[in-house]
Structure formats: C-alpha cells, structure tokens
Amino acid sequence: MWMSNMAAVIIMMLVMLVMVLASSLSKKSINDREKNSPFECGFDPKSSARLPFSLRFFLIAVIFLIFDVEIALLLPIIVIMKWSNLLSWSIVSMMFLLILLVGLFHEWNQGALEWAN
Structure with missing residues (x-):
C-alpha cells in the first residue's frame, strides 16, 4: 500500500513538473505587431477582425x-x-x-x- 501511494505521489510530481515546464517554455517572448495582426493578404485590415458576436x-x-x-x-x-x-x-x-x-x-x-x- 505504501509503495502504491509513493508511486502515485511521484507520478503526480512528474506530471506537475512537465506541465510547469511546458507552460513556461511555450510562452512567446517576442510580440510582433505583424504576427499579432489578422492576416489579410499582406495588407492592413480595413476593419476590426474581432466583430462583436450576436x-x-x-x-x-x-x-x-x-x-x-x-x-x-x-x-x-x-x-x-x-x-x-x-x-x-x-x-x-x-x-x-x-x-x-x-x-x-x-x-x-x-x-x-x-x-x-
């Protein structure tokens, strides 16, 4: 019983470590205006791409x-x-x-x- 509890704790710690590493490494450090803008054939969009939803x-x-x-x-x-x-x-x-x-x-x-x- 003690071994299964210990294995569960170790597995949970490994999962938490992988989740923290994945979230910290996946952050984009460079925010570029062109990459954050909606794509419209290379031109600046005429209106907002985020239209209000009905x-x-x-x-x-x-x-x-x-x-x-x-x-x-x-x-x-x-x-x-x-x-x-x-x-x-x-x-x-x-x-x-x-x-x-x-x-x-x-x-x-x-x-x-x-x-x-």
Missing part, C-alpha cells in the same frame, strides 16, 4: 443544443417501455415531458425564441 444568435444556439440533448434523452424512453412497469414508466415520462414543456413555455414568455424584435 448575443441573440448565441441564445438561440444554446436553446437548440439544450433541446437537442433533451430529444436524445427522450428516445430511450420508448425503448425501455417494454421492460418496465407501465404505471411507473408513464409517470416518469409525463413528469419529464412536463418539465420540458414548462421550460419551453418559460423561454417563450421571456422572448428567447423570437428572432426579430
């Missing part, structure tokens, strides 16, 4: 991702119906769908699903 688009993308995961959680419910008690299956399924619908109505009331104002 928060509305981000919210729609996050809502899509959440409902995509929820659909992936709903698909196995149909398959496990054969092997479970019908009463408990229907209660769990209805509660899950009710939670999803309450979330959908909340987002709808908050106006998160409207693209244009």
Whole structure:
C-alpha cells in the first residue's frame, strides 16, 4: 500500500513538473505587431477582425443544443417501455415531458425564441 501511494505521489510530481515546464517554455517572448495582426493578404485590415458576436444568435444556439440533448434523452424512453412497469414508466415520462414543456413555455414568455424584435 505504501509503495502504491509513493508511486502515485511521484507520478503526480512528474506530471506537475512537465506541465510547469511546458507552460513556461511555450510562452512567446517576442510580440510582433505583424504576427499579432489578422492576416489579410499582406495588407492592413480595413476593419476590426474581432466583430462583436450576436448575443441573440448565441441564445438561440444554446436553446437548440439544450433541446437537442433533451430529444436524445427522450428516445430511450420508448425503448425501455417494454421492460418496465407501465404505471411507473408513464409517470416518469409525463413528469419529464412536463418539465420540458414548462421550460419551453418559460423561454417563450421571456422572448428567447423570437428572432426579430
């Protein structure tokens, strides 16, 4: 037991040493204006390359991702119906769908699903 603990400590120390060395050696010491600027055929860019990101688009993308995961959680419910008690299956399924619908109505009331104002 003592040997495995000692081996774990040594391995952790080696990992920490490698991480510190990698982070300290990977730092670029020379900051060149040309290397830090966005590449646009050798010319200075006409406008900023860092355009502001639409928060509305981000919210729609996050809502899509959440409902995509929820659909992936709903698909196995149909398959496990054969092997479970019908009463408990229907209660769990209805509660899950009710939670999803309450979330959908909340987002709808908050106006998160409207693209244009």
